[in-house]
Each structure stands twice: as structure tokens, then as C-alpha cells.
Amino acid sequence: MQKFIEVSEQVPYPIGEKYHIPTALGTGHFWRFTGDNFTFLHITIDLAKPYHIHLPNHYALILRDGSISTCELSTFTLQQEQAIVFLVNDTFIDYIQRWYNLSPAVTKQLFTLFEDDYSIELKQALDVIIRFLPTADMAENYYKSKAQELMALLVYYAAKRQDPERDAMTRLHNFITMHFDQNLALADLAKHAHMSKSKMTQDFKARFGYSIGEYVQDLRLKRAQLLLTSSDEPMYAIATKLGFKRQSSFSEWFKLATKESPLQYRNKSCTP
Numbered sequence: 001m002q003k004f005i006e007v008s009e010q011v012p013y014p015i016g017e018k019y020h021i022p023t024a025l026g027t028g029h030f031w032r033f034t035g036d037n038f039t040f041l042h043i044t045i046d047l048a049k050p051y052h053i054h055l056p057n058h059y060a061l062i063l064r065d066g067s068i069s070t071c072e073l074s075t076f077t078l079q080q081e082q083a084i085v086f087l088v089n090d091t092f093i094d095y096i097q098r099w100y101n102l103s104p105a106v107t108k109q110l111f112t113l114f115e116d117d118y119s120i121e122l123k124q125a126l127d128v129i130i131r132f133l134p135t136a137d138m139a140e141n142y143y144k145s146k147a148q149e150l151m152a153l154l155v156y157y158a159a160k161r162q163d164p165e166r167d168a169m170t171r172l173h174n175f176i177t178m179h180f181d182q183n184l185a186l187a188d189l190a191k192h193a194h195m196s197k198s199k200m201t202q203d204f205k206a207r208f209g210y211s212i213g214e215y216v217q218d219l220r221l222k223r224a225q226l227l228l229t230s231s232d233e234p235m236y237a238i239a240t241k242l243g244f245k246r247q248s249s250f251s252e253w254f255k256l257a258t259k260e261s262p263l264q265y266r267n268k269s270c271t272p
Contacts, residue, residue: 013042014136021045028081035140037092038147040129041085043078051078059093059111061086061150063126068119070111084126086150096151098226100177101219102158109158110151121153152178168193169207172200176212180219181243186212221257224250228262229269235262 016033028045055073062069064083073087097107125146134142159174172193176184189212190197205211210218220242227238239250254262 013133013139015139016040021047024048025051033139033143035144035147037089037095039085039087040143040146041083041087042130043081043083043085045078045081047079049079052076053078055087057090059088061111061122061126061154063123063130066123068122068126072111084130086126086147088147088151092151095230096155099223100155101222102155106155106158109161110154112158112161122150122157125150125153168195169203172204173208173215176215177219180216181223181241183243184212184216217257221254224254224262225265228266238262 013031013033016031018031019029021028026045026047028043028047030041030043030045033040053073053076055076058073060071060073060076062071062083062085064081093107093110096102096110097104129143129146156174156178159170159177172189175192176189186197186201190200193200195203201212208215224238224242227233227241231238233241235251236247239247242250244250244253251262254260254265258265260268
């Protein structure tokens with residue numbers, strides 16, 4: 001099978017690889033940026049015959065002709081395309097499952113087809129990626145942040161599909177899951193749920209078996225442990241991501257929860 005031809009020019013994209021289509025296959029080009037277990041593709045091609053790509057255990061979110069679709073890439077066919085593709089593998093899916101503390105049922109929904117009214121934000125996010133070209137010094141962080149943004153939206157839609165009736169407690173649970181790193185005052189959550197604070201806390205505990213505070217603390221702890229073991233980010237950056245104003249407050253909280261300091265936990269996880 002004839003391969004696409006990589007070219008050295010980086011215009012208009014500051015990083016990544018650009019490929020031209022060999023004349024024997026057709027015309028066009030595509031650009032690819034690959035991050036940690038995810039890839040963005042900008043495709044503009046017109047091929048003489050279908051070109052089949054076999055990527056098992058990979059999943060894609062695709063914007064073409066103004067429409068959003070998702071698919072598992074055991075077989076992915078290109079022919080006449082003007083599209084942007086966001087592609088992830090099983091490792092990225094597993095990371096997102098731990099990041100958002102997802103149930104297996106919700107995880108399975110991440111790259112399944114969804115209703116049109118769910119797709120507006122996804123279209124807007126991908127359209128921004130198409131139109132905005134970051135400078136070389138910010139491009140890598142930009143595409144990483146966009147990958148996380150797209151996954152957050154897919155998590156949100158998958159959670160909604162698990163609850164067709166979208167009752168108040170499920171909506172509240174999903175909201176906390178997406179915003180636990182912010183200052184979630186019970187009074188503000190009660191306004192969001194359109195109920196009194198006492199009824200909200202009672203109903204939440206009755207529905208899920210744990211209090212709102214316990215759930216937030218559990219989410220924060222799991223996210224802290226994930227960041228400490230899967231990244232080399234400094235402690236102050238992790239503290240900020242978890243909603244702590246001071247690194248010392250984060251360290252005290254983490255040690256109280258685990259009997260270890262964040263540094264001890266990180267060092268232990270790195271020990272063979």
C-alpha cells in the first residue's frame with residue numbers, strides 16, 4: 001500500500017507533521033499532532049479510491065461537513081474528506097476513567113453516537129481548533145488542553161445518557177464531578193439543584209450513600225493521587241488544580257487523608 005508523504009514545511013502549523021497525498025492516490029494533504037495517547041488530524045483530501053486505516057483499540061471524534069460523529073477505529077476509511085479528527089487510544093480512555101472517577105457503564109458511552117442536541121459544544125470546540133493556530137511555544141500545551149476539554153464534554157454527555165430522566169440528584173452529582181476542584185459551597189449547590197440545602201444534602205446521601213462533602217473529598221484524593229503518580233508537576237501546581245490556595249494546605253490535607261506527605265506518596269510510587 002502506498003504511503004502518504006511527509007513534508008518538512010510546518011506552515012501554517014507550528015508543530016506536528018504535515019503530509020501530502022501521492023498523486024497515485026489522489027490529491028490533498030493532512031496535518032497531524034500527536035500528544036500523550038491522543039492525536040489531532042486536520043484532513044483535506046480527495047482520493048481516487050477508499051484508503052482504509054486499521055487502528056484497533058482507538059476511538060475518534062470527527063467533525064465533517066458540519067456534523068459530529070464518533071467511531072471505534074478497527075476500520076477507518078478515507079476518501080473525500082475535509083474534516084478534523086480527535087483520536088485517542090485505550091490508555092487515554094483508562095486515564096480519563098480514573099481522572100473523572102467514572103463507572104464502567106459511563107466509560108463505555110464516551111465514544112458512542114449521541115443526540116444532535118448534545119453536539120453543539122463539541123462542534124464549537126472543534127471549530128475553534130480548526131481556526132486557531134497557536135504559536136510554536138504554546139502549541140503543545142494548547143493541544144493538550146483542547147484534548148482534555150473535548151474529553152470533559154464527552155464525559156458530560158455520557159453521564160447524561162446514563163440517566164434519561166436527568167433527575168435533580170443525578171444532575172447535581174454530575175455537576176460536582178465536573179467542578180469539584182472549585183469552591184463548592186452548599187448554598188450555591190442548593191441553588192444549582194433548585195432545592196433547599198437541607199433537602200439537597202439529605203436526598204444526596206439517601207441516593208448515593210455518601211455525603212456531598214465525602215464525595216468531594218474522595219474525588220480530590222483520587223485526582224491528587226493520579227497527578228502525583230502520573231505526572232512530574234510541582235506540588236504547588238497540583239494544589240492549585242485541586243482548588244487549594246496554598247501548597248501547605250494541600251500537603252496537610254493529603255497527609256491527614258493518607259498518613260503520607262504528597263512527596264512521600266510520589267516517591268513511593270516511583271520506587272521499583
